[in-house]
Amino acid sequence: MATRTRNTDGALSAERIVGAAIAMLDEGGESGLTFRALAAHLRTGAGAIYWHVANKDELLAAATGEVLAGAIAAEVAERTPEDAIRALAGGVFDAIDEHPWAGAQLSRVPIQPAMLRVFERLGQQIQALGVPAADQFTWASALLNYILGVAGQNAALARAVEPGTNRPEFLGAVASGWANLDAAEFPFIRSVAGQLPAHDDREQFLAGIDLILAGVTARRDR
Amino acid sequence: MATRTRNTDGALSAERIVGAAIAMLDEGGESGLTFRALAAHLRTGAGAIYWHVANKDELLAAATGEVLAGAIAAEVAERTPEDAIRALAGGVFDAIDEHPWAGAQLSRVPIQPAMLRVFERLGQQIQALGVPAADQFTWASALLNYILGVAGQNAALARAVEPGTNRPEFLGAVASGWANLDAAEFPFIRSVAGQLPAHDDREQFLAGIDLILAGVTARRDR
DNA sequence: CCTCTCTCTGGAACGTTGTTCCACACCCAG
DNA sequence: CTGGGTGTGGAACAACGTTCCAGAGAGAGG
Numbered sequence: 288m289a290t291r292t293r294n295t296d297g298a299l300s301a302e303r304i305v306g307a308a309i310a311m312l313d314e315g316g317e318s319g320l321t322f323r324a325l326a327a328h329l330r331t332g333a334g335a336i337y338w339h340v341a342n343k344d345e346l347l348a349a350a351t352g353e354v355l356a357g358a359i360a361a362e363v364a365e366r367t368p369e370d371a372i373r374a375l376a377g378g379v380f381d382a383i384d385e386h387p388w389a390g391a392q393l394s395r396v397p398i399q400p401a402m403l404r405v406f407e408r409l410g411q412q413i414q415a416l417g418v419p420a421a422d423q424f425t426w427a428s429a430l431l432n433y434i435l436g437v438a439g440q441n442a443a444l445a446r447a448v449e450p451g452t453n454r455p456e457f458l459g460a461v462a463s464g465w466a467n468l469d470a471a472e473f474p475f476i477r478s479v480a481g482q483l484p485a486h487d488d489r490e491q492f493l494a495g496i497d498l499i500l501a502g503v504t505a506r507r508d509r
Numbered sequence: 510m511a512t513r514t515r516n517t518d519g520a521l522s523a524e525r526i527v528g529a530a531i532a533m534l535d536e537g538g539e540s541g542l543t544f545r546a547l548a549a550h551l552r553t554g555a556g557a558i559y560w561h562v563a564n565k566d567e568l569l570a571a572a573t574g575e576v577l578a579g580a581i582a583a584e585v586a587e588r589t590p591e592d593a594i595r596a597l598a599g600g601v602f603d604a605i606d607e608h609p610w611a612g613a614q615l616s617r618v619p620i621q622p623a624m625l626r627v628f629e630r631l632g633q634q635i636q637a638l639g640v641p642a643a644d645q646f647t648w649a650s651a652l653l654n655y656i657l658g659v660a661g662q663n664a665a666l667a668r669a670v671e672p673g674t675n676r677p678e679f680l681g682a683v684a685s686g687w688a689n690l691d692a693a694e695f696p697f698i699r700s701v702a703g704q705l706p707a708h709d710d711r712e713q714f715l716a717g718i719d720l721i722l723a724g725v726t727a728r729r730d731r
Numbered sequence: 732c733c734t735c736t737c738t739c740t741g742g743a744a745c746g747t748t749g750t751t752c753c754a755c756a757c758c759c760a761g
Numbered sequence: 762c763t764g765g766g767t768g769t770g771g772a773a774c775a776a777c778g779t780t781c782c783a784g785a786g787a788g789a790g791g
Contacts, residue, residue: 426716436656436657473629494648501723503720503724
């Protein structure tokens, strides 16, 4: 019944473990987080970590939730529902752009607590837009799935680029590959290859959000 | 210079390996494919497989490409561009719904050859819809990312449900969890929880496609 | 003050994985 | 007949997530 907290300064805790995990994931990517390296980084053993964290999946989920917390905490209550959705989606994008491993996690597991909050916010704004009740679930899910798709592709790109080259160099190589595809079979991809290296990911992501929002208002007013 | 093919009947080949890999992935999910089990299934050793396949990533990519080939081969040249996009997206959905592991692969790696063909088809129909040149790349990417997001979530759900329960039972449990969330914080999710167990994934996916297409025509005619 | 117990630690050990290595069989060209 | 390239399969390696366990440390109760 007594105070069972023995938290001295240097003690292990779930928070310290998650924090160290985030640091290692940011530095070494998804493959940079192992229990051995994490234990070494915390100057302890692998077994001690399991006292505070059930397994690696839970650790990844906690790290992703932590990284997304900032994007979710942002206030709304201002401007239009469209702007609120844009701000929320942009915040999520910034988080997964800064921590690509979190994007991979989001698109790999079913909806987890942090993303459930995002879904709730999206749904509330969809409701505020006056969408018929029968369409709210489907249209909010469309927004969520689009966000998750971008999250996964962002992480995939980050994983593919990391070796030695930098991003524009990598995209330039992909673009020249696209430009050399068969002209009869890939006319569209050849025509857009030039836009690939210079395009702004965040801007393109938000343009997709706007496209879906345009569909929402068009269908609602049908 | 001579015919260097020694292909007798029981010999190993990349095609046989990919075929066996697909069978094992379909039966045991993403964790059901190991080089040892694959070697045993093919009555050979793990080392022999590496003569025909570079590594596991390449094997997964080939298996995913094979599974998507049918969806890509479907003809177009009929009806409206909207219908062509719906048919293509529906074909991709059917493939990843039947082989969830392929959906996970698509959302985990950068665009690969099979998906590049899907992107090409999407872009051609976006062009056929009369979309301004400056928006074609972005809007086709929006469609692709939405498809990839659904692919990833489908795979995540399939991985979460497999233990012993079946799908409606699992979704019912998730829905009752949603219904018991805090009323003040999660009004939207509580209001849509009832739709979760009975909803049709394919129908909802195509409704999302329609939503984006509505945005395309609305923005185009702005 | 002693001792019991519960929390927490850290390193060894286990089983499995992807991958590499290598000795060896097979078969066609010379 | 014989050499070398093509293909095979099983042993071996390094790394991983996870489990196990002996024990340190501190507070509670006698």
